[in-house]
Amino acid sequence: TVVKNPTAIGFDKEVFKKNVLDNLKSLFRKTMETASQQEIFQAVAFEVKDLIIDRWLATQKAYKEQDAKYVYYLSMEFLMGRALGNNLINLCCYDEVAEVLEELGLDINVIEDQEPDAALGNGGLGRLAACFIESLSTLNYPVYGCGIRYKYGMFKQEIHDGYQVEVPDNWLENGNPFEIKRPEYTQTVKFGGYVRIEWDAERQRNRFIHDGYQAVNAVPYDIPVVGYGNNVVNVLRIWDAQPIQEFNLASFDKGDYLQAVEQENLAKNIVDVLYPNDNHYSGKELRLKQQYFFVSASVQQAIRKYKETHSDLHKLPEKVCFQLNDTHPTVTVPELMRILLDEEGMEWDEAWDITTKCCAYTNHTIMAEALEKWPVDLFMRLLPRIYQIVQEINRRFLIEVEERYPNQYNKIRSMAILYEGQVRMANMAIVAGFSVNGVARLHTEILEKRELRDFYEMMPEKFNNKTNGITQRRFLLHGNPLLASWVTEKIGTDKWITDLPLIKGLEAYADDTKAQQEFMDIKYKNKLRLAKYIKEHNHIDVDPNSIYDVQVKRLHEYKRQLLNILHVMYLYNQMKANPQMDFYPTTFIFGAKAAAGYKRAKETIKLINSVADVVNNDPDIRGRIKVVFIENYRVSNAEIIFAASDVSEQISTASKEASGTGNMKFMLNGAVTLGTMDGANVEIVEEVGAENAFIFGMSSEEVMAYEANGGYHPEEIYRNDPDIHRILDQLVDGTFSHGDREMFREIYNSFLAPSYGRADQYFILKDFRSYAEARERVNKAYQDKARWAKMAMLNTANSGKFTSDRTIEEYVRDIWHLKKVQVTL
Numbered sequence: 001t002v003v004k005n006p007t008a009i010g011f012d013k014e015v016f017k018k019n020v021l022d023n024l025k026s027l028f029r030k031t032m033e034t035a036s037q038q039e040i041f042q043a044v045a046f047e048v049k050d051l052i053i054d055r056w057l058a059t060q061k062a063y064k065e066q067d068a069k070y071v072y073y074l075s076m077e078f079l080m081g082r083a084l085g086n087n088l089i090n091l092c093c094y095d096e097v098a099e100v101l102e103e104l105g106l107d108i109n110v111i112e113d114q115e116p117d118a119a120l121g122n123g124g125l126g127r128l129a130a131c132f133i134e135s136l137s138t139l140n141y142p143v144y145g146c147g148i149r150y151k152y153g154m155f156k157q158e159i160h161d162g163y164q165v166e167v168p169d170n171w172l173e174n175g176n177p178f179e180i181k182r183p184e185y186t187q188t189v190k191f192g193g194y195v196r197i198e199w200d201a202e203r204q205r206n207r208f209i210h211d212g213y214q215a216v217n218a219v220p221y222d223i224p225v226v227g228y229g230n231n232v233v234n235v236l237r238i239w240d241a242q243p244i245q246e247f248n249l250a251s252f253d254k255g256d257y258l259q260a261v262e263q264e265n266l267a268k269n270i271v272d273v274l275y276p277n278d279n280h281y282s283g284k285e286l287r288l289k290q291q292y293f294f295v296s297a298s299v300q301q302a303i304r305k306y307k308e309t310h311s312d313l314h315k316l317p318e319k320v321c322f323q324l325n326d327t328h329p330t331v332t333v334p335e336l337m338r339i340l341l342d343e344e345g346m347e348w349d350e351a352w353d354i355t356t357k358c359c360a361y362t363n364h365t366i367m368a369e370a371l372e373k374w375p376v377d378l379f380m381r382l383l384p385r386i387y388q389i390v391q392e393i394n395r396r397f398l399i400e401v402e403e404r405y406p407n408q409y410n411k412i413r414s415m416a417i418l419y420e421g422q423v424r425m426a427n428m429a430i431v432a433g434f435s436v437n438g439v440a441r442l443h444t445e446i447l448e449k450r451e452l453r454d455f456y457e458m459m460p461e462k463f464n465n466k467t468n469g470i471t472q473r474r475f476l477l478h479g480n481p482l483l484a485s486w487v488t489e490k491i492g493t494d495k496w497i498t499d500l501p502l503i504k505g506l507e508a509y510a511d512d513t514k515a516q517q518e519f520m521d522i523k524y525k526n527k528l529r530l531a532k533y534i535k536e537h538n539h540i541d542v543d544p545n546s547i548y549d550v551q552v553k554r555l556h557e558y559k560r561q562l563l564n565i566l567h568v569m570y571l572y573n574q575m576k577a578n579p580q581m582d583f584y585p586t587t588f589i590f591g592a593k594a595a596a597g598y599k600r601a602k603e604t605i606k607l608i609n610s611v612a613d614v615v616n617n618d619p620d621i622r623g624r625i626k627v628v629f630i631e632n633y634r635v636s637n638a639e640i641i642f643a644a645s646d647v648s649e650q651i652s653t654a655s656k657e658a659s660g661t662g663n664m665k666f667m668l669n670g671a672v673t674l675g676t677m678d679g680a681n682v683e684i685v686e687e688v689g690a691e692n693a694f695i696f697g698m699s700s701e702e703v704m705a706y707e708a709n710g711g712y713h714p715e716e717i718y719r720n721d722p723d724i725h726r727i728l729d730q731l732v733d734g735t736f737s738h739g740d741r742e743m744f745r746e747i748y749n750s751f752l753a754p755s756y757g758r759a760d761q762y763f764i765l766k767d768f769r770s771y772a773e774a775r776e777r778v779n780k781a782y783q784d785k786a787r788w789a790k791m792a793m794l795n796t797a798n799s800g801k802f803t804s805d806r807t808i809e810e811y812v813r814d815i816w817h818l819k820k821v822q823v824t825l
């Protein structure tokens with residue numbers, strides 16, 4: 001990699017080497033000869049943390065001197081992946097450290113592989129948060145990422161006999177060399193109890209006193225987030241829960257033994273585990289506890305920090321913005337109100353004025369089952385004072401609605417925060433936030449025109465779009481070093497690292513035969529690397545000359561992995577019937593975790609593995625179709641997968657995928673999109689040109705029109721299309737299940753006789769023919785090597801829009817209004 005930056009302080013290889021060896025001694029009492037690779041990783045990581053510390057201090061000092069405004073990015077998830085490699089890249093000393101390690105007889109890739117992924121997130125939403133804080137650092141903007149230090153992150157996935165098995169992810173087992181515990185910033189968070197009202201004679205108003213509660217301490221751990229070549233280090237602050245020792249003992253003295261034990265228990269399980277649901281709400285009390293726990297701690301800390309250098313809380317919005325990553329942290333709104341009302345003694349109107357200028361909300365989904373609606377009884381039991389405040393927010397808002405829309409009950413039904421015994425978090429976030437944004441143009445339009453139509457009509461000024469993005473530092477520079485160096489060489493600068501649109505310079509080479517060859521050679525090398533990974537982890541041989549057709553993302557019905565595997569079954573049938581058919585060998589690669597309780601998703605994983613078993617081992621197929629399910633898909637292996645992909649499967653039912661971000665990572669790495677006009681695919685096609693993508697399927701309008709009419713009739717397709725008839729029948733005739741006719745019965749029934757809901761809810765059969773035809777176009781196109789190379793290169797060349805740097809600049813311009821801070825050492 002060509003990573004040199006004039007602003008980086010001198011890096012001394014010999015000093016670094018000596019310090020790593022010293023670390024080995026002091027940490028483990030070992031030498032290079034006796035240390036394990038894991039121990040060497042630790043010794044290197046501690047040394048890298050040392051490189052970070054001075055910049056960290058300098059950054060926080062610069063922020064303080066300039067009295068900088070911060071964005072607090074509040075998120076239940078930060079899917080960071082590994083830190084070592086990206087920290088080295090952003091410190092501009094990756095190559096130097098690689099050399100040092102080589103001199104010590106070590107391979108930097110092997111050392112990097114020792115680090116567990118920080119998997120404190122499910123998928124898109126959590127990874128977006130990670131890209132955002134990295135971009136904020138690279139662009140010199142102050143941010144605190146605020147989240148939870150889950151003891152167990154996203155589960156590890158093992159495949160046993162084709163079935164997913166969840167294994168706990170004990171990511172902190174060997175400690176985290178990059179984190180720093182900050183006990184001095186401990187905050188107290190209160191749950192349960194009741195609210196007592198006292199008359200404050202002096203101020204002539206009621207005082208609300210929260211009593212009989214249980215409390216826990218929130219103890220922060222700081223993880224550095226290093227900007228690229230600019231000396232900026234921001235902080236990801238994740239909170240751990242600890243019982244309150246002193247309180248414990250005091251209660252014990254009073255004989256209140258149970259109270260003490262309860263507090264101990266409360267603290268014990270709050271941060272135990274990340275909920276592994278993606279795009280699905282479950283109204284569990286522990287989840288609400290997690291939400292309030294990290295929000296209360298973060299907001300208290302933000303206010304405390306502000307008050308260290310400011311006396312007037314009315315000006316809080318000049319220095320603080322809370323960005324709510326979906327509705328999960330929406331209790332920020334009543335928590336901020338509580339602090340301003342009860343602790344700062346403000347009147348409602350002034351507190352509301354401040355709160356509404358500080359909070360902004362990002363919506364990541366229109367899937368109804370993902371909407372957070374908390375049962376009122378649960379909510380008020382756990383958060384009695386917060387609930388009172390929510391009631392008052394709701395009461396005042398409904399008066400406004402009534403004034404604006406007299407006697408229009410439908411408006412109250414759709415916009416009320418409290419309705420039919422539920423607290424509707426999205427409605428609270430919209431009412432209280434000054435900004436509401438969707439994550440891709442189409443998604444924002446659907447919010448405005450349909451899902452949130454009444455809100456949009458009433459307060460259009462709040463609504464805005466921020467199309468998602470990804471960081472090229474991780475997903476090109478780190479994940480695909482060969483292509484990264486080639487891009488630098490071709491366009492004659494490495495400035496694309498912080499200015500991705502420059503990558504458009506590659507367009508000049510789109511028709512250059514030599515460049516095409518080089519581009520495809522790099523792709524081939526990356527395909528070899530993935531083949532090696534698959535061989536090591538799956539014990540399957542894949543042909544690096546075959547098309548790598550890849551669908552990696554969380555398993556969800558709306559993402560339609562089922563459409564993909566049904567089509568593989570169809571292809572298999574075609575090839576069996578006609579062994580001479582014109583077909584370029586293709587490896588269909590899947591990677592997906594299913595939420596632990598999501599039955600249909602788990603059945604789909606089993607189906608993929610069952611089809612793989614049959615197809616991969618059928619001598620008639622002669623290896624021309626291979627199906628591979630990559631176990632434990634996560635950030636670290638994603639980097640390898642994107643780099644090696646030819647075809648990017650983005651096949652969600654139109655209107656359902658808010659944006660997608662994997663689609664952008666594939667594009668950046670020169671994979672061609674095979675997709676529906678959904679989410680950010682629309683904008684990807686706009687950038688790259690329709691001739692450089694394979695688009696199929698119903699439009700979002702068509703889908704929504706069918707939905708408005710209660711669906712469609714898949715059995716007509718089943719009856720009239722013999723190929724589709726056949727594959728559905730094969731689900732229940734034992735073809736892919738060693739004769740077991742029941743294994744995939746529920747999937748079969750979902751198309752023709754669902755036990756609940758609509759038949760083929762996600763329009764898989766409706767889109768099948770169009771998908772099959774698009775896949776045929778892909779297969780044909782790949783056979784024209786020059787045409788394919790050009791298409792692939794044009795995808796990389798036109799990916800400039802999809803850097804999270806662009807997204808962040810838009811958030812700063814329209815929502816956060818931050819100032820860049822220069823950091824010098």
Ligand code: 26Q
Nearest residue numbers: 124125279280281282364439657658659660661
């Ligand atoms: C909610 C309540 C209780 C438990 C879990 C949840 C929960 C957890 C995670 C609900 C939703 C999520 C994750 C949603 C998500 O990842 N959405 C994705 O966000 C991406 C970034 O904006 C988009 O690109 C994807 O389109 C969107 O699906």
